Amino acid sequence: MRLVSLLFVSIAVTMLLFCGVSVAKPLNDDEILVQIYAGSTDKLLWFDRRGVSLNGMMLKSLLDDLGVEIEPLATTTVKQRKQADINYTKALLSVIKRKVAFGHETLYLEQVKLLQSIDSERLGEYLYSILPELDEVYRLRSMIGEYKRKINIPWPRISEYQFRLGQSSNEVKRLRWMLTQLGDLEQSELTRYRESIYDPMVIEGIKSFQLRHGLDVNGNLDRYTVEAINVTPLQRVEQMQRNLWRWMSLSSLNGERSVWINLPAYQLSLFEKGSVTLQMKVIIGKPSSQTPILSTHLTNLTINPSWRPPASIIQSELLPLNSKEPGYLNHKKFELHGVGLNNTQVIKLADVDSNQLPNLLHQYRLVQAPGADNALGQMRFTIVNSQSIFLHDTPAKQLFKNRNRALSHGCIRLENPEALSKYFVETDKTARELDKAIGGKETRNFLLTSPIPVLITYHTSWVDREGKLQIRPDIYNLDMEI
Structure with missing residues (x-):
């Protein structure tokens, strides 16, 4: 009953x-x-x-x-x-x-x-x-168990230092042991003398460690590398456990197709039936304008979009730039668009005195026309949210070379938006229209008949497909909130 x-x-x-x-x-x-x-x-x-x-x-x-x-x-x-x-x-x-x-x-x-x-x-x-039945979850749980077996081992500390090749030091011996315990150096039989020598093997171990931790891969014992190596296995277990809790929000990755954006990794992954079929770098919000954690859907794609900057960006960046470099906004193809009954009116900034612009913004909206300089690039992907967050292209492609890519005002810039756009192709007709739109200059919108789930998450630790623990800086200082 x-x-x-x-x-x-x-x-x-x-x-x-x-x-x-x-x-x-x-x-x-x-x-x-x-x-x-x-x-x-x-x-x-x-x-x-x-x-x-x-x-x-x-x-x-x-x-x-x-x-x-x-x-x-x-x-x-x-x-x-x-x-x-x-x-x-x-x-x-x-x-x-x-x-x-x-x-x-x-x-x-x-x-x-x-x-x-x-x-x-x-x-x-x-x-x-x-927890979602994903390989990523199983791998992380297995790594937690592996690190728990290390937590009772006394963990030494090393100091920032610039060693010379061939230099002998007990500090090198400690470093070699730590890198071996962490899996960045293979276990090898060395004499007591050899294990204290700073050699190319140690340098490669440091580089492996730096790569796994999202640090500059230079092979040097710099400040950030030393801080990361000195983190004890117990502290790593606690970090992995905090990130395991975060997986509880990701059950929708079990669907046919999902987009997962991990903010600390600066990476977008497209899952199809549980497997990753597309990955790319992303640029995310600065700590002062953080990209929010979201569970939403990708609904449509705009080719050659215009951009309406929010008032905060206009006041803090665009107007000061235009004052410093008169004509800057006009050069970047900004225009004034009417609102309300005057919504069809467009005023070119070439016809506007820069001193008049702040007052005109009480009556008009500042809009950047489509083109090579548009802040959204050639493509904007709309995701459902109330915070005006988009996925979009960018003309500043060189920024994807940066290690730290927390650079935007909150929206997510894509390294390869055209690759993601291919998933909007549902018919041959759509494919032809999309190719035509990309090759043209007009603004075109493409609506997905089946919206794609999008999860924007915050994982500072995970285990990759090669079984290596990946660690990234806690850029928004959110780890301690769990």
Whole structure:
């Protein structure tokens, strides 16, 4: 009977959501524990008479990887097993609350899913659903386990120093050992004398480490390299655990096609059926104008777009530039467009005194015409959001060579927008029209009949397809918020 009632609750919740009505109030921990264990004093979810059950092992593994601790209890007696079982359930409830904060379900709906999985004896399936079933998640969890085996090893510290080839030092010996532990140097049998020598092998190990950490690959023990090497395995475990929590918001990557933009990596990846089919560099918002974390959809593509800069950019950058270099805005093909009843009126800035421009902006809108100098480049991809964030081309291609690419006002600039545009081609006719538009000068819009999910996320650590742990600077200082 209870399962039937829960199914009715689930159907009712779905109908309420469809009708735009707010859903029922979630239960507190005591209330949901009563629901879970109601009607049976000896009911266990995670234990049996022999000890931890298979579901219990799955949950314990998940909790360990997420860094959620459970108070260790004896499980010899029935009473002890029951209390240990309740502790496991409480830990799962704490995970569910945090999952809701990262994801898009309400706490009430997540509680309904949990109760249904218990009643239908599909608790294992529910545990699998907490994190998306992606290779990236499995690799990160495996790396967390690997680093946990290192946390009790005393981790030395090294100092910033410029060694000479052939120089002998105990500092080199420590450095060689650390790089070997981190996987940037292969294990090798060296004499005690040789392992203290600064040689090309050590330099290559430093470069490997720098590449994995998004640092300048120069082979030198500079400040940033030393700071990163001195991070202990325990600190890396904690960082990876924070990033594992972030994966809870990425379940929609399981779809047919998805765009994933990882901000600290400055990278866009296109997933098709779980595999990456396209990758490119991106430029993201500066720390002072951060690109927001979003879960949205890509809906249309504009070829040869115009650009309407926001008032903040006009006042802080464009007008000062035009004052410093009179005629700058006209040279960059900016115009004044009428608003309201005068929305068809266009005034060329060649006909406007630069001193009059601030006053005219009370009546007109500043717009940059399509062309080679347009800040949006030749393509603008519209993603649904309320913060005027776009994916777009850029005329400043040289900036993609920078290691630090947090340079924009919040929008995301694409290294290879034309490659992404190919995914708008749904028919041969669309392909011909798109090619024609790219080769022309007119503004053209292309609408996707099936919008592509877009996830803009913030991962400072992940494991690549070669099994190497990748670390990137916490550019927005968000890691400590988890």
